[in-house]
Amino acid sequence: MKKELTIFDKPRNVRILLVCFYISLGVLLIADFFIDKHAAFGWEAYPDFFAAYGFISCVLLIYIAKLLRRLVKRSEDYYRDRQ
Amino acid sequence: MHLAVLNLHLPPGLIFILGALLIPAFRGRVKSAYMMLLPVLAFLTLIYTPLGQHWTVDFLDYELILGRLDRLSRIFSIIFILISLLSVVFALKVRDNVQHTAGFIYAGGALGVTLAGDVFSLYVFWEIMAVASTFLILARRTQASRNAAFRYIMVHIFGGLCLLAGILLYVQNTGTAAFSLMQLSGADGILIFIGVAVNAAIPPLHPWLADAYPEATVTGAVFLSAFTTKSAVYVMARMFAGTEVLIYLGAIMTAIPIFYAVLENDIRRVLAYSLINQVGFMLCGIGIGTPLAINGTVAHAFCHILYKALLFMSAGAVLHVTGKIRCTDLGGLYKTMPVTALFCIVGAASISAFPLFSGFISKSMIISAAAHHKMAIVWLVLQFASAGVFHHAGIKVPYFMFFGHDSGIRAKEPPFNMLAAMFGAAFLCIFLGIRFDLLYALLPYAADYAPYTGAHVVGQLQLLMFGALAFCLLILSGRYPAEIRAINLDTDWFYRKGARMISSAADAGLNGLNRICENIFVVFLPAWLKRFFGSFPVFVISVFYTLSAADRWPETVRGTDLTKPEKTDIAVRTGLQPVGIGPVLAVLLIVGLCLKIYLF
Structure with missing residues (x-):
């Protein structure tokens, strides 16, 4: 067996990764105030609009998908019966 | 050597399609080299061909244009050839001539669609794509892939027929076969739009894609991901640019x-x-x-x-x-x-x-x-x-x-x-x-x-x-x-379960009708006719003898112990009933039959 990579097995490395991630989020929130915006819509000019929109979009996506799953989930054999 | 000498002066789509047919002839490294050479030749031919119309063929009263090269078709052709090369490299180790050949014919079909300058050659290359791509799904050789390939080709036959019907109406209405901007109105425009929309996977016509691609072979799915939908995007951009409904769809x-x-x-x-x-x-x-x-x-x-x-x-x-x-x-x-x-x-x-x-x-x-x-x-x-x-x-x-x-x-x-x-x-x-x-x-x-x-x-x-x-x-x-x-x-439920329901409904309805007809015409009617024709003459003759005063029974049965119906039966069977009874019987039979049918 070849050597294995295990960097994400160590909780410390995962923690470092998450901290870097959170720092980059903070940097992005601050950077928003220093850029020249050419907003086509009023809401684009709100501070950190895209951050809020991205976050809300993804949470909505997940919760709507969960509701959808109740509606459309079937067993893997659903189409295979009586064939 | 200047690379321009490698310009084959053939439509790149045909280089792929014709070149694909030779793939099974090669083995080992030569085959690998050959398969990588085809996209290179197609690419060189493309870039050494100036913008304009090339490779025109007369067909009936129309002109088939196999090479309408402008900025829109050129960039699509470039990416199609480029991705063919990458897909081929990815598939190089596959030992299955069906997949290699189908992959190139499929890619050639997409190039043909892209460079087509008239709707007839568009349609031909469109169908070549549909057929060749099906083999990339079939080639997985599992029951699931066979079923998926069947559904895939059925959907694409539907789309292809819509496209064909639209094209024929369009040629009929306009008198030209130009593959150019058109309106989404009238039967021709709508049918062509639906035909292209099937390949573009516009909801609710989309589920074939999520149904079939995951069942394709490892390397086939890479080919599939590139050509069908993007050639449909090209045709949409060519024919329906600025059509508002596309924004919302x-x-x-x-x-x-x-x-x-x-x-x-x-x-x-x-x-x-x-x-x-x-x-x-x-x-x-x-x-x-x-x-x-x-x-x-x-x-x-x-x-x-x-x-x-x-x-x-x-x-x-x-x-x-x-x-x-x-x-x-x-x-x-x-x-x-x-x-x-x-x-x-x-x-x-x-x-x-x-x-x-x-x-x-x-x-x-x-x-x-x-x-x-x-x-x-x-x-x-x-x-x-x-x-x-x-x-x-x-x-x-x-x-x-x-x-x-x-x-x-x-x-x-x-x-x-x-x-x-x-x-x-x-x-x-x-x-x-x-x-x-x-x-x-x-x-x-x-x-x-x-x-x-x-x-x-x-x-x-x-x-x-x-x-x-x-x-x-x-x-x-x-x-x-x-x-x-x-x-x-997904919406494929309608043709996967729905088709089964139609099948069950047809089973219950049509086969039920079949059974009813069988009961009437095969079981009931012949039996009834048999009974009727078996008993009616005997009944009539027996009445005739009963009513007549004299004993006029034929010699053979006269004086025996047989009952009247039995005597009648023998008399009729042996043809010994008196002259004249026959015609009377015939008339009575017809009248009786008419009465019976009338009353029935």
């Missing part, structure tokens, strides 16, 4: 599939849904129809083909080495497949449109075009879909295959040719993200678009990173929908 198409992609367990099916979502952006751009939007669409098609192929390659490589492709079976593969994982992440970053990756420089053009026209709702939907793409294709695909829970699988990296193809695609994804000017120079309209402005970069990064934050928080808190072994119903 495209926007819906970006949003709906991502919910399915979140739920789906099969990685290649996740990619198939995200493919539909990406084509939605392109169709939206075609609907907006301004030079910026069309440029964005074409650039997005170009970039999309590369990163989608890269993602299908990395998923295919995982399927190839592990034999598994479901999220529930995979995880932790980065430990032994770090290179494949890296390529997958490059593809994921590109489809998510991270700055410095190819998706960013193309998708932002389409979204900017929507913003220029103040299409607020469409813009919001597209941004929502952008965040959603990152969520499922950008994070979910690499995360569940290469990270997440450790599945215990310790598979080796795929063969060198697969890695080389992935490297080529990954390199181009990053290269285009940085040297976007080279791509912009090839676009149909002059492009002065600047993707890397502060607002674009920070806005897009915020959208993506906070989408990622949502993913992180939901995963860490256990609220993310668990991967489960299940399928999710």
Whole structure:
């Protein structure tokens, strides 16, 4: 067996990764105030609009998908019966 | 030697289709070299052919144009040839002539569609694509793939027939066979639109894609991801640019599939849904129809083909080495497949449109075009879909295959040719993200678009990173929908279950009718007639004898102990009844029959 990579097995490395991630989020929130915006819509000019929109979009996506799953989930054999 | 001598002066599509037929003739390295040479020859022929009309053939009263080369068809041809080369390198080790031949004929069909200058040759190459691509699904040689291939070809036959009907009406109405801009009105326009929409996978005509692509072979899916939908995008851009309904269909198409992609367990099916979502952006751009939007669409098609192929390659490589492709079976593969994982992440970053990756420089053009026209709702939907793409294709695909829970699988990296193809695609994804000017120079309209402005970069990064934050928080808190072994119903339910219902209804209805008819005409009527004709004459004759005073029975039965009916029976059978009874009997029989039918 070849050597294995295990960097994400160590909780410390995962923690470092998450901290870097959170720092980059903070940097992005601050950077928003220093850029020249050419907003086509009023809401684009709100501070950190895209951050809020991205976050809300993804949470909505997940919760709507969960509701959808109740509606459309079937067993893997659903189409295979009586064939 | 100047490379121009390699210009074969043949339509590139025909180079592929004719060249494909010779593939089974070669073995080993010669075959590999030959298969890689075909795209190179097609490419050189393409770039040494000046813009204009080439390779025209007279057909009835019309002119078939096999080479209408303008800026729109040239860039599509370039990317089709480029992706053929990468797909072939990826498939080099496959020992199956069916797949190699079908792959090239399929790619040749897509090139033929792209370079067609009239609707007849468009239709012929369109159908060549449908047939050849089916073999890439069949070639997996499982029952599931055979069933999926059957459904796939049925859907494409439907689409092809709509296209053909539309084309015939169009030629009839206009008197020309020109493959050019047309209106979405009248039967011809609508039928052509529906035919193309099937291949573009516009909802609700989309489920064939998510149904069939994940059942294709490892290498076949890479071919499939490139040609059918993008050649349909090309035809839409050629015929229906600026058609308003495409804006809304495209926007819906970006949003709906991502919910399915979140739920789906099969990685290649996740990619198939995200493919539909990406084509939605392109169709939206075609609907907006301004030079910026069309440029964005074409650039997005170009970039999309590369990163989608890269993602299908990395998923295919995982399927190839592990034999598994479901999220529930995979995880932790980065430990032994770090290179494949890296390529997958490059593809994921590109489809998510991270700055410095190819998706960013193309998708932002389409979204900017929507913003220029103040299409607020469409813009919001597209941004929502952008965040959603990152969520499922950008994070979910690499995360569940290469990270997440450790599945215990310790598979080796795929063969060198697969890695080389992935490297080529990954390199181009990053290269285009940085040297976007080279791509912009090839676009149909002059492009002065600047993707890397502060607002674009920070806005897009915020959208993506906070989408990622949502993913992180939901995963860490256990609220993310668990991967489960299940399928999710889509509109193919209507022809998969629906067809079965039609079949059951036909069984109950038509076979029921059959049974009723059988009971009447086979069981009841002959028996009734037999009884009637058996008993009626005897009855009549017996009445006749009974009523007559004298004993006029024939000699043979006169004076015996037989009953009257028995005597009558013998008399009739032996033909000994008195002369005259016969005609009387006949008249009575007819009258009696009429009465019986009348009363019955």
